[in-house]
Amino acid sequence: MQQMTPSLKSTPFSVASMCHFLCRWSLSALLLFASLHQAHANPESDAEKTTTANADVTFNRDIRSLLSSRCFACHGPDEESREAGLRLDQADGDEGAIGLAIEPGSIEDSELWSRITSDDESMLMPPPDSHLKPFSKQEQQLIRRWIESGADYEAYWAFTPPTQPKTPEVQNQGKPWSDQTIDRFVLQKLVAQGETPAREADARTLIRRVTFDLTGLPPTREEIRQFSAAYADAPETAWEELIDDLISRPQYGEHWARHWLDLVRFADTNGMHKDFYRNHVAYRDWVIRAFNDNLRYDDFTRYQIAGDLYPNPTKDQLIASGFHRLHLIIDRGTALPEESHVKNVIDRVTAVGTAFMGLTVQCAQCHDHKFDPITQKDFFSLYAFFNNIDAAPETNPKIMSDGLQEPIARWPTAKQATDLKRFDKKLADANAKLSKIEIAIAAQREKESDAGKQEIIGDALSKQSQELTLLIKEQGTLQKRMAALNRERRAVERNVEKAMVMKERDTPRETFVLIRGQYDAPGKTVPRNVPGFLPPLKKASEVASRMDLAEWFVAPENPLTARVAVNRFWLSFFGVGLIKTAEDFGNQGEVPSHPELLDELAVSFVESGWDIKALVKRIAMTKTYRQASNTSPERFKADPENRLLARGPRYRLDAEVIRDQILATSGLISTKMHGPSVKPPQPDGLWKAVSMTDERFQPDTGDSIYRRSVYTFWKRAMPPPQMTILNAPFRDACIARRERTNTPSQALLLLNESEYLRAARHLAQLALERSEDERLAFAWETVTAKLPDANEQQIMLDLLDDLQEDYLADPKLTDELCRGTALTTPEAKSELAAWTVICNTLYNLDITKTKD
Template identity: 75%
Template sequence: MAKRPTFSRGFELTDDQAGSEQELSHATFAKNVRVGENSLWNWPIVWPLLLLTAAIAVLPGASAAETNNDGEMAAMPTADVSFNQDIRPLLSSRCFACHGPDPESREAGLRLDQAHGDEGAIGIAIEPGSIDDSELWNRITTDDESMRMPPADSHLKPFSKKEQQLIRAWIESGANYEDFWAFAPPQRPKTPVVKDKHWSEQPIDLFVLRKLEANGLSPAEEADPRTLVRRVTFDLTGLPPSRDEVRHFAEAYRKSPEIAWEQLVDDLIARPQFGEHMARYWLDLVRFADTNGMHKDFYRNHVAYRDWVIRAFNENLRYDDFLRYQLAGDLYPEPSKDQWIASGFHRLHLIIDRGTALPEESHVKNVLDRVTSVGTAFMGLTVQCAQCHDHKFDPITQKDFFALYGFFNNIDADPETNPRKTVAGLQEPIVRFPTKEQQRELDRLDAQLAQSNDQLQRLTASIESMAMQTKSKASLDAKNRENAVGIEPNADEPAKPEDGKQEDGALAKLKKEQTVLEKRIKELNLQRDAIERSVEKVMVMKEREDVRETFVLIRGQYDAPGEKVDRDVPGFLPPLKKSSQVASRMDLAEWFVAPENPLTARVAVNRFWQSFFGVGLVKTSEDFGNQGEVPSHPELLDELAVSFVKSGWDVKALVKQIAMSKTYRQASHGSPEQFKADPENRLLARGPRYRLDAEMIRDQILMTSGLLSTKMHGPSVKPPQPDGLWEAVSMTGERYVPDSGESIYRRSIYTFWKRAMPPPQMTILNAPIRDACIARRERTNTPSQALLLLNESEYLLAARHLAQTTLAEPRKQRLQFAWETVTAKLPDEQEREIIENLLIDLTHYYQQHPDLANDLCRDLTLDTAKAKAELAAWTVICNTLYNLDITKTKD
């Protein structure tokens, strides 16, 4: 049994690589690798192999948020105590549930969320300048458990000593209340004055530098060119740079760093992959999926909406229009195709199967979901908390909630739609978008059908008339004959052949013509149906002509209507301007993008910032309310929000501004002391470093292996995944049938997303299941993540493909080629030595065990055992490179 390798300088296992201590031989590894008939890997590779084969370079990274001895987030240094920054978050987390906006849960007639008024804190619980006379201070510091706040039975953590001192300083300084920062319109702040005049003149950098200097810190040095090009290429396209791109940028950067950097940023933003990458964040936010969710989870077709989002980012659609189209695209006087498609935003909610819930209940659930999605996506507020009662932390009443509800309560749709009866995953209302050619052909067929149907109608009338005449004549002849012999006539007796021969011949001819015409009509309808099936159709929002009344639902129950409410916006925000007596969704959209709206621009720029740094200036990007985190750099947030609006809501300009900043270009390394003082890098004293999202890891592996398809748009695809997963969650026995060919190598944004069983390659690495609006993903480290990256059949196949490409290189250049292809960096001497020793070891082993090499190369045509052993060894090398920390981390 081989010994576990000793880790050299810079070689250590990360948390997600530290697994079983069991050691496996190469034989155990090779035995567990098989190549199936369809190039799918059937047997897993066990993670501890990596412990045996090599401890490959793993760069030390930023740890998870560290805590102090009290189990609280290590606080950043603060100068002056601010109510918004320091005090309001403390009171909100401990006090507002019982002493906040909700009158139903308010205790002792006291509101700590506001200073004055009948129940305001000043004069009741707080005496400015005096802690002795402030009941708040006495209650949070007393040793008497029966008197201490928050009470023990609330299960809330008592105020720590440090927090108590902040509150004390605030009271003694006058207990100054401030309007809540997020509900006041952003104002452009003054340009910061900094000591270091040379670092940068860019506004972002000046605000960051002022904060650093106030805390006795200075920015990190700029990252090296290879790190920079890899970082920004991932952040702007979701993909890694190629070896040629890395080398070209490194050379251009050596000559003129600023020019090279700006040219690179401009080039990346102009690539179509930019839209694919940016759209992925939005699809998380609006819970995009390919199925209904809930119960039977039938297929639902929202492909057009996904592709529109990609196009919108690539075409740099103004963000205000991006919002208008989604909120009210169907309400434009003559909606364009994009406006219709964008209104499908309102159709992304989960759908309950018919028979599972009453139509009325289903309708209410759908509308509630729309309100929640709008609140999260555009307001950055947890408006849904006011569904059953007034919000306990933010000034959103239940009536405010249902006033918003009214805007989305008027869809022209059948609440009893049966998902089983939908066609191609589409549920009314839908809009058709035939191409010019399709429309011409449909018009031609319609004309022929109209003509043929008219002919058939006339022919059928002639046949019926002739048949009646023939029957009447036969009846008359029979009557005459019977009268002649005194016998009662039989009206149903047919005419004798010799009597009706001529008439029968004419009738038969007409019936033959009728049969031919009916056959032609059937053929024309089949042709039309075939074209109609190929016509693009999308699910849209569509208003009923008669406005449905809206009521406050008591306790949020669908069958308990209370007070009638009109469409409106929350009262603590700027008033809504109505274009008619009944406000429309277009009025609401215009309210969102009005200059006085304090939330829309802030929420948007914060999310774009988050996509670069892994965390927003407001960490809780889904919640800008009292329970959310205050901005780390409030003036910078306002600067970005104001400039974003003034730019014409230019998304690409905002993205470029962030990417061009010196703040973004900092190296991500730091001393242990720096990481401990600011583990989440909230002060921005270093560059961003965090694990890539699941889609970026998968797409990177496919791209560097040479397998990634660049095809854009179109139906969602199904890459291979373990058999039986869908069957386990299906009530109809539905099974997952993977695609083949190019489809399985499409970018992850095109992967079919079943809400009941999303792609495990994605969810294991923290992708959401898309049943709710997610503004930020969690990042966890689990053993299953390491096992996935090592054993996933798709990734092993990619490793073999990269190995084949590597073997085409000159022998002395192979290691550098593979390393640089995967990491964008060059291996140092220690890394080279470990990989070379591993390669020798693996090659020798596969030469000694040709059956295992044959298994790895089963579907390939290789002439010699030596070639197979060499490919098998390099496959393991490339698979190991794909499991490096640097490969799955943005540095």
């Protein structure tokens, strides 16, 4: 972790002071951490199945995933890899399972049963040399019960349009729990499992939780006080008013945009080879505005897939079409253009498949999908929609000084438009004049040549030479003038708002199935179309367009779009989706924990007019969301990922939220929105280590370094370490859900990051402005939204006394922590140094890093 140690030259104090403090940290501080640590923090582990022993076995819920993980690779949709002429992914047909491998009602007559339970390794399925995990005894019994009950195959749930389920009538231990539809579905599952909901969390926990979830920022002390008082008088009214207020704030859009930017692999560089700057700021700012303006999700989808194809596209529609320009792109001359083109289009198909379909469509680019009914033809039929872009397939840095590459849309101001028009007129006039001069020069040279041949000498030849010299001089003067005009024009052009967009070629490019996915091995031609197992595409003309595709995505009969969207929003609140595999709704994905609830949310979302803020509010208003997160060790062990939703959500905050929280609570955060990406300080040399152009990181200064993390410059080859150490993705691929790990480097980052230490000192200075008996409560409440109890206060005050003694005894160390302040006396410096470490301690508490 040495690279994270800030330089003494670049920080107001040295990390040596922090190391010194850690070495001499008192036992009381360690006890504080232990007393505040929540032993029930959720690890990232696979959820255990919650099917009760007496529940009916169903194919979709219990059997499909077992067969998919062990059998479909050889007995599934991929015709080329299919073994023994058997498909276990479907019941009927020439190769269907029923009659060939399964005899409904009889395990004795079912080859599947004998193969998965065989003691003979030559007969056992899956074969031992496949390195697949054999069926466990419990899994075998599930398959046995399914066969004996009739071996009913079901249409795959995710590929069937959702319908509105009947809201259950259910009570919590004989008493009403909630009249909200979502809560009733949750309670129905809990009751079926013999469980009960947790109590409701206290007011302070609730406001902290929902403020993080809706804005990505913590509540202020004043907001906590006001809400707590209002909640005590009228909890439901106070809760709804709080949610309405948070949703209306501009920070709402900044927070929700960040989730989408993960999904669409947004970054500020190309991500390949020399990783040049690529300006996608307009797209990022549009996403923020779209969430704040509550753009309908169906339009949010249309704009990104086909915004450029509207009859008279608006600025927002054009910017949104830049979704198709966010892929990685290689430099010119690094690969063959044909290969680069294919990679770019495949990336677009992959992004659409992940973001809007929740499927791994890219698995079918070389062969039929081994687990889902997506053929290679299906893949390249989708590919055909994105194969007609009028753009170069590679970066040309010589014409990309502003990080943009055609096609580009431009929106100059009135003055800029006038200035550009004036420059264009001057350049056109100059160019016309230059052409005339060049013609005159050529003619004059020809005259001189003719004169030389006729041996004309004297005044006539001298006059011709003088005229040629004057013409050449005039040419040079005009060329310099044109160069100056071009420089002035480029200066205006650089400040014009612009964005990389999608644009169709006039003549559609033919699309082929690429044999084995190779760019130089075209097979049969394919038309634009959607996968055959999904509802058919409706075309507005003979040749389908991306607009037809966009309308297909948001059509009522499409089974995926709404489900994928609501599951992703649910994941953002609870840390895990109703379908854990938010990126994969296919056969390899997990089954929904609450299938009827998922369908209810999807249908209601569409019926609401695809209203995102209404969906967000609906989830936040539930009793399910308001449960306390603590539980007994036994209940936690039985359901570590909280798939039953028997308690409130608790998990480590994302990297950006942790950073923004520190900036906000310290009083340093900048509220400036939109605009160019910014570069907060980071260890020197990281960019150079991955650069092929000797590029060095140059941090910004002033308020820019305190802007929210959504505006942080994202270099794909070396993303900000403050983010990636805490599991932010590199943004080189579409990520629908982040992993959460627990590593020593994360603790070292939060303890030693120079800007976090600076924030701790700023908070310490704010605390010292208060009376002595208010300081600890002020800092504690500011950071945690809680008030310290008597034991916590005593531990912290004892630690404070120890620290002040240490810093009084070590003036050099104290001066490092206080560098840049106006303090002069040893007493004042040691007090600030001690409080800085106290505030840094608060920033490293478990509760500070965790949504509770």
